[in-house]
Amino acid sequence: MTENPKLARRWFLKATLVAGGTLVFGVHLPIVSRAEERFGIEPPLADFHPNAFIKIAPSGKVTVVVGQAEMGQGVLTSLPMIVADELEVEWSNVSYEQGPAGKEFANPAFGAQITGGSASVKGFFEPLRKSAAAAREMLVSAAAAQWGVPAEECRARNSEVFHPTSRRTAKYGTLLDAASKLVPPAEPKLKDPKDFRYIGKSVKRLDTPEKVNGSGIFGMDVKVPGMLTATILRSPVIGGKVAAVDDSAAKAVKGVRNVVGLDSGVAVVADNYWAAKKGRDALRVTWNDGPMKSVSSGGLYQASVDAAKNGKGIEAKKVGDITAGRSKAAKTIEAIYWAPYLAHATMEPMNATADVRADSCEVWSGIQAQMVVQSQVAKELGIPVEKVKVNNTLLGGGFGRRLGDYVMDAVRLSKSVGKPVKVVWTREDDMHGDFYRPSSYNVMSAGIDGSGKPVFWQHRIVSPSIMATLGPGLFGFAPPPDRLDDSATEGAHTLPYDTENLFVDWVRIDPGVPVGFWRSVGSSHTAFSTECFLDELAAAAKKDPLEFRLSLLTKHPRHAGALKLAAEKAGWGKPAAGTFQGIAVHESFDSFVAEVAEVSVGADGQVRVHRVVCAVDCGQVVNPDTVKAQMEGAIVFGLTAALYGEITIKDGRVQQNNFYDYKMLRMNEMPKVEVYIVPSAEKHGGVGEPGTPPIAPAVVNAIFAATGKRVRQLPIRPEELKTA
Amino acid sequence: MKLSINRKEYETEADPNTPLLWVLRDDIGLTGTKFGCGVAQCGACTVHVNGEAKRSCVTPVKAAAGKEITTIEGISSDLSHPLQKAWIAEDVPQCGYCQSGQIMSAAILLKENKKPTDTDIDHAMSGIICRCGTYNRIRAAIKRAAMEGGV
Numbered sequence: 001m002t003e004n005p006k007l008a009r010r011w012f013l014k015a016t017l018v019a020g021g022t023l024v025f026g027v028h029l030p031i032v033s034r035a036e037e038r039f040g041i042e043p044p045l046a047d048f049h050p051n052a053f054i055k056i057a058p059s060g061k062v063t064v065v066v067g068q069a070e071m072g073q074g075v076l077t078s079l080p081m082i083v084a085d086e087l088e089v090e091w092s093n094v095s096y097e098q099g100p101a102g103k104e105f106a107n108p109a110f111g112a113q114i115t116g117g118s119a120s121v122k123g124f125f126e127p128l129r130k131s132a133a134a135a136r137e138m139l140v141s142a143a144a145a146q147w148g149v150p151a152e153e154c155r156a157r158n159s160e161v162f163h164p165t166s167r168r169t170a171k172y173g174t175l176l177d178a179a180s181k182l183v184p185p186a187e188p189k190l191k192d193p194k195d196f197r198y199i200g201k202s203v204k205r206l207d208t209p210e211k212v213n214g215s216g217i218f219g220m221d222v223k224v225p226g227m228l229t230a231t232i233l234r235s236p237v238i239g240g241k242v243a244a245v246d247d248s249a250a251k252a253v254k255g256v257r258n259v260v261g262l263d264s265g266v267a268v269v270a271d272n273y274w275a276a277k278k279g280r281d282a283l284r285v286t287w288n289d290g291p292m293k294s295v296s297s298g299g300l301y302q303a304s305v306d307a308a309k310n311g312k313g314i315e316a317k318k319v320g321d322i323t324a325g326r327s328k329a330a331k332t333i334e335a336i337y338w339a340p341y342l343a344h345a346t347m348e349p350m351n352a353t354a355d356v357r358a359d360s361c362e363v364w365s366g367i368q369a370q371m372v373v374q375s376q377v378a379k380e381l382g383i384p385v386e387k388v389k390v391n392n393t394l395l396g397g398g399f400g401r402r403l404g405d406y407v408m409d410a411v412r413l414s415k416s417v418g419k420p421v422k423v424v425w426t427r428e429d430d431m432h433g434d435f436y437r438p439s440s441y442n443v444m445s446a447g448i449d450g451s452g453k454p455v456f457w458q459h460r461i462v463s464p465s466i467m468a469t470l471g472p473g474l475f476g477f478a479p480p481p482d483r484l485d486d487s488a489t490e491g492a493h494t495l496p497y498d499t500e501n502l503f504v505d506w507v508r509i510d511p512g513v514p515v516g517f518w519r520s521v522g523s524s525h526t527a528f529s530t531e532c533f534l535d536e537l538a539a540a541a542k543k544d545p546l547e548f549r550l551s552l553l554t555k556h557p558r559h560a561g562a563l564k565l566a567a568e569k570a571g572w573g574k575p576a577a578g579t580f581q582g583i584a585v586h587e588s589f590d591s592f593v594a595e596v597a598e599v600s601v602g603a604d605g606q607v608r609v610h611r612v613v614c615a616v617d618c619g620q621v622v623n624p625d626t627v628k629a630q631m632e633g634a635i636v637f638g639l640t641a642a643l644y645g646e647i648t649i650k651d652g653r654v655q656q657n658n659f660y661d662y663k664m665l666r667m668n669e670m671p672k673v674e675v676y677i678v679p680s681a682e683k684h685g686g687v688g689e690p691g692t693p694p695i696a697p698a699v700v701n702a703i704f705a706a707t708g709k710r711v712r713q714l715p716i717r718p719e720e721l722k723t724a
Numbered sequence: 725m726k727l728s729i730n731r732k733e734y735e736t737e738a739d740p741n742t743p744l745l746w747v748l749r750d751d752i753g754l755t756g757t758k759f760g761c762g763v764a765q766c767g768a769c770t771v772h773v774n775g776e777a778k779r780s781c782v783t784p785v786k787a788a789a790g791k792e793i794t795t796i797e798g799i800s801s802d803l804s805h806p807l808q809k810a811w812i813a814e815d816v817p818q819c820g821y822c823q824s825g826q827i828m829s830a831a832i833l834l835k836e837n838k839k840p841t842d843t844d845i846d847h848a849m850s851g852i853i854c855r856c857g858t859y860n861r862i863r864a865a866i867k868r869a870a871m872e873g874g875v
Contacts, residue, residue: 072818072856204815209803211820212811214756214796218821221755229750254739272750273759274742347760347768347821347855396758396821397855427761625815629861633818636857659765659853668846670859 013134013184023176025054026104027131053099054083054135060159060173062089065097067105068124069115069368070207071398072633073688074626077205078121079128081198081622086132086191088156089172091198096206101370101390113371114474116400116517118589118686121622125684133188135179142178143170193620193681202625207394219366219393220424222353227420228257230413231276234265234433237289237652238513242266249282259283260416264409269417273424292512292652300511300649301338304441304462313460313505314484317493325456325501329447333540335533337444338713339525341647342437342518343662348396349430354410355420360387365407366395372474373404377411399637400517401434403474431662432654435516436647438464438488440525444533446499452541454552456501459530463488464515465508481508487517491526491588491693496559497534497552513649519637520689523588527693528642528700528714531584535701536710545583545701546572559585561678562594562615569676570596570613579610582702584694591618591685592678595635595694598671599702605722609639609671609699617678618685627687628675634691635673640665642696646715725789729754730798740786744778745769747785748795756796756824760853767852770825771795777832796824799831807831810869818856825852830866834875840866 014026053065064080076096084094099105105113109123136156143161144151147168154163160171193199210216235241245266247259255275260267268279326332352365354377361381367373370390378385395402406423413421425433441462447455465485471478479485484506486493493504518524538548546567553560563585566572575581575598585594598611614631621627644663648655656662700711707721727734729752738747743762748754748771757780760768764779771780772794773787799805803812807827817823826849833840833848840848845863854862869875 070819072820074818204812205817207820208812208815208817211817211823212796212808212827213800213803214754214824216820217755218758220759221749223753223755272746274739274746274750345855347758347766347819347853349759394821395819397819399855424759427763629815629818629858632860633857636859637855658763659761660763664766664853664855665857665859666850666853667859667862668850670857670863673860 013131015135015138015180015184017177017180021058021176023056023180025131025135027127054087054131056135056172056176058173058176060093060171062087062094063097064094065099067099067113068107068120069366069370069392069395069398069402070098071115071366071368071395071402073120073630074205074623075115075120076207077203078622078626079124080206081203082125082128083132085196085198086129087136089159091203093159098392101374101392103371106371112475113369115368115398118591118688118690122590122684122686125622129190130188133190134184137185137188138179138182139172139175141182142175146170146178199622200620200624203623205626216394218348218396219351219353219364220348220396222364222393222422224353224355224364224420227353227422228269228271228417229273229276230267230269230421230423231273231280231426232262232265232267232409232423232429233280233283233285234429235287235289236432237287238292238654240287240289240292240652243286243288246284249284250279253279253282258417260413262409262412267409267413267423269413269421276424277426289652295512295652296650297648300439300513301441303509303511304439307462307507307509308441308443308460311462311507311509313507314482315505316484316486316489317502317504320501322456322458322501322503326447328449328455330450331540332445332447333536334445335536335710335712337442337529337532339440339528340645340714341439341513342641342645343431343434343647343656344397344399344401344518345431345662345664346397346399346401349427350402350406350425351423352407352410353420353422354407354414356381356411356414359383360389361411362389362391363407363411364391364393365404366393366402367404367407368395368398368400369403369474373407376408376473380408380411381415399519400521403470403516427658431656431658435469435514437518437524438466438515440529442529444529446533446537448537448541452543454497454499454537457495457497457499459492459504460507461489461492461504461526462507462509464511464513466515466517466521468510469515470517487522489526490522491586492530494587495530496556496587497549498554519634520588520692523586523693524638524641527584527586528696531586531694531697532700532710532712535697535704539704549583549585558592558617559587562592562617565615565676565678566594566596566613569615569674570598572596576610580702580706582698582700582705584697584701586693588690588693589686591616591687591690593631593690593694595698597695597698597702599699599706601703601706601721603722603724605718605720607643607699607703607716607718607721611672612695612698613674614691615676615678616687616691617680618687618690619680619682620684621677624677627677630687631675631691632673634689635695636665636670638692638695639699642699642714642716644715725785727785727789727793728791729793730795736785738785741784743781744771744783744785744788744793745780748780754795754797758821758824760822766822767829768822768825770828770852772828772832775835777829796828799827806869806872806874807834807865810865810872813868814861814865816858816861816865818858822852822854826854826862830862830869831875833866834870838873839870
């Protein structure tokens with residue numbers, strides 16, 4: 001992020017003693033949003049809205065109020081760890097509370113309360129440290145004043161202040177009243193990282209107990225007194241609208257209370273889910289299919305081919321001169337890479353509960369963008385934002401899907417029937433109603449000189465724009481049609497390999513299929529196209545894929561470092577008997593991840609991934625075990641997509657329905673996964689997403705090693721690899 | 725209809741063909757058993773009926789009436805079940821949504837097979853999808869619980 005003095009914000013801390021003697025610390029954070037960063041748009045200065053609440057109770061118990069959504073990435077543990085360390089409290093005294101929606105909980109990395117972009121630790125590390133350090137200094141000062149000794153002689157340890165000379169101690173819980181009367185220090189002194197007690201050490205997740213005894217509450221589990229449950233029958237054709245409804249049979253189902261027409265379809269509201277589902281099954285609806293009726297996957301692919309040839313490219317990166325580079329090439333390689341639409345398929349289908357009252361509304365749901373939902377609901381109901389309370393639950397998977405679009409139907413239904421309503425999507429609703437990972441059609445060409453050095457690299461990406469679909473709702477803007485949506489080219493326009501002539505551009509298509517952020521976003525397909533194509537270059541240059549990469553990463557030591565560590569741990573060049581290795585490295589969300597896949601391909605073309613070795617450089621680490629878990633999970637996520645993932649459309653209908661035709665990797669297909677962390681004091685990179693991009697190219701490159709065949713279209717198709 | 729769930733007796737007026745899952749969740753209020761697919765493809769809804777693992781999303785409640793039903797809430801009241809302890813020790817869950825089904829399936833595996841091999845684990849556990857990809861930790865936790873015994 002570039003320094004812009006106009007956008008500089010002041011940092012405030014406010015300490016307040018509340019009922020029960022608990023001391024609450026609120027912080028106002030300097031915020032620069034993605035919109036400001038990318039487009040130089042300056043938003044109005046915010047009022048004082050303290051965020052990142054830390055509560056210290058008289059018992060000494062510390063509660064960290066986390067406004068970020070917990071969707072498996074461990075944020076309910078990592079953010080409290082940061083506070084515990086700087087505040088000098090024992091881990092057993094620390095717990096979390098899920099914060100409500102509100103700009104006071106905005107992530108400084110976005111300027112909005114969004115959990116995404118692998119940015120929770122990145123955004124909150126410094127502010128949380130600073131607030132906890134300020135709180136610690138206030139507690140120390142309070143104790144020092146009571147004892148009449150200089151604060152410098154005292155230190156904090158294990159939830160108490162200690163004065164070594166007189167051997168006096170005072171527990172934090174006894175100092176709250178005195179501390180609340182002090183002026184918070186403007187520039188508290190942060191701990192020396194060598195003294196970190198929790199940061200950098202594996203700490204057990206705080207949220208595991210509630211996830212192994214059934215007590216954790218996901219959106220699906222919310223129960224509100226008087227609540228009804230609804231399911232919605234939506235148009236089978238994307239964008240279709242209701243033409244006519246015969247709801248007589250539906251209304252006759254026991255337990256069905258109301259049938260309500262919505263923009264999205266026809267809702268059946270009932271006493272419980274099963275009645276709502278049976279009622280829905282009994283609906284007879286005719287649809288106006290709309291323009292998407294004539295859209296099928298074959299045509300969509302052809303539209304990408306045509307756009308690549310005839311469309312106007314928007315420049316994403318230009319270095320040197322491609323034409324000059326071409327003339328120097330001893331050998332030119334060309335290839336087309338294709339990645340399909342993909343569904344998120346979170347384990348918990350979408351759902352939301354809303355209770356619309358006379359002049360207020362309460363929402364319960366698992367949401368990655370609570371603040372956006374809050375303002376949308378307020379607008380819908382014509383009430384002030386403060387009258388909309390959004391309670392975030394645990395998220396049964398997010399991956400970029402759970403931004404909150406599913407909330408509005410619950411709000412409208414609650415308003416319509418005058419009771420709290422929970423809307424539950426079936427798995428099929430979820431599969432058909434996603435914001436899909438955009439397809440990506442890649443025209444690539446590159447040349448090498450006589451020594452095998454790349455003399456040019458040209459990459460044209462054709463894909464729909466995520467920001468055009470989601471930008472207006474989420475960030476309040478969409479890139480103009482002639483501007484780059486860099487979520488389409490990230491990872492490609494940042495190609496790390498040395499070449500004097502580089503050109504990357506993007507052709508935007510608007511085929512009408514809803515698209516969205518899918519774990520690792522643009523990198524989910526650009527790592528595949530660039531890292532596989534680079535492997536083609538290595539083969540053309542007759543170089544080892546690892547050595548070739550390292551020779552071209554002279555300006556990118558962190559890529560090289562991750563590669564070397566992964567290769568060393570994997571035993572690069574020495575695969576287990578009967579297996580073949582492939583390697584890939586990719587930077588996303590400021591983290592650098594290299595993966596080596598060990599793969600075998602059967603005579604029937606079946607691909608088996610036996611082992612994946614991952615090395616990650618994500619800068620300074622908060623919880624190493626969480627980093628490992630996120631890499632493990634991200635690898636499974638990417639591998640599932642590489643082996644099986646494809647959403648296809650026929651006559652405007654998404655053809656996949658459930659896990660029987662949108663397959664997931666299962667236990668019996670799970671490779672061994674080893675994760676190694678590159679020791680680093682660099683600033684934080686993300687960890688939720690960066691493990692996903694390298695796995696598809698690592699596997700595909702291993703398939704080349706095994707079979708001599710290049711897989712340039714995902715998912716990998718066994719029928720194209722079979723030899724018998 | 726009378727139901728015996730976690731050693732407690734309940735009475736339900738649900739339609740006998742209602743899937744057990746929705747009686748547990750909506751009627752009885754035991755929401756630890758999860759809805760993932762509705763067609764016995766993901767295993768998130770796994771419960772025990774007379775000591776066997778059942779996909780409650782496709783089990784009509786009438787088929788479970790009069791039998792001993794156990795849900796995730798019933799395997800211990802205090803996180804003392806060996807699998808719960810092993811899950812905590814291995815830090816298995818990420819989002820956590822599938823883990824009730826994973827633990828309930830693993831409990832049947834270990835009841836029938838005190839020292840499962842990797843192949844046994846694959847066989848018993850491949851019906852339960854984890855979208856977060858915690859499979860290797862699930863495997864480690866099952867082995868840990870097997871070693872410590874008591875299931």
